[in-house]
Amino acid sequence: MQTPLSWLASRYSLGPRSVRQAALASVVASVTIIVTGGIVRVTGSGLGCPEWPTCTDSTLAPTAEMGLHGAIEFGNRLLTGVLCAVVGWVIITARLQRTPMPTVLRGAWAQFWVVVLNAVVGGVTVWMRLSPYIVAAHFLAAMLLLTAAVITWHQARRHGETEEPPVVLPPSCRTASVVLLVVNALLVVVGTLATGSGPHAGDSSDVPRMPLDWTLVTTVHGLLAAAVLGVAGFLLYALPRDGFAGARRRTVVFLAVVLAQGAVGLVQSLTGLSALAVTLHLLGSALVWAGAVQVYLTVTAAASRQPAPGEGTETRPRHQSSTSAR
Secondary structure, X not given: OOOHHHHHHOOOOEOHHHHHHHHHHHHHHHHHHHHHHHHHHHOOEOOOOOOOOOXXXXXXXXXXXXXXXXXXXXXXXHXXXXXXXXXXXXXXXXXXXXXXXXXXXXXXXXXXXXXXXHHHHHHHHHHOOOOHHHHHHHHHHHHHHHHXXXXXXXXXXXXXXXXXXXXXXXXXXXXXXXXXXXXXXXXXXXXXXXXXXXXXXXXXXXXXXOOOOXXXXXXXXXXXXXXXXXXXXXXXXXXXXXXXXXXXXXXXXXHHHHHHHHHHHXXXXXXXXXXXXXXXXXXXXXXXXXXXXXXXXXXXXXXXXXXXXXXXXXXXXXXXXXXXXX
């Protein structure tokens, strides 16, 4: 049976640039929804719309009496609709490619279902009156969406690339990229615990907090951030200069983002968790996670170019030129 997408694909086709642009837009939209969710929290607008999916029992949108909090919360809900439209565009552009992109199409559909999941978790968050555990799950679902968006964008960019010659990648690089991703995942999870046990509960009412020692949790969070910095530094040192320019460039950018995020975290603590600093820190957490996924995917792609046993290839000591041995 022919679906609307297959009917369109039989009559129209698009070039790879269209899907790359759409995939990048989905990454930007995913980061934006994380930041606006943080704005809802730091402004105390989490229950600006006290019901879900409607704003109140009798209205879909907030009323004038609900003030700025209602407008902020409802605006964040409307952004979910924008996100759905962007993800829908990724699906359409991937489906209409002249050369099929099955991995990109699967990634786009994965984003769609994660958007649905996040919308449901967002509704449960309102129903549970901003339980810190559900709020943490809501944030993690948003990061899962960002993960799917970054992977889809990576696959869209790689589609049709000229196959590069195999170059030996030290095994420590692949291991370091995996460790980097795992430690970053722990950093994100502990960050939700710091949020759940600290101030900015998301509403001006008496919202319960996680029964954790906030100082201890933030200390662990800082130590994990330092570990991320150390692993990334080691990866940059271990990556050969020849044949791995892309991986090295992304690692350098990642290190710069982590350092900037650390500076924001320091300012955040010195300013008593000001709303602006907390919002910037949320933006930084999204960028750091997206960067870690990018580094991992780039190193993994490089590892897939490893030569088969006995295959002729250039094996160069790290950081040495390709001049002939004397």
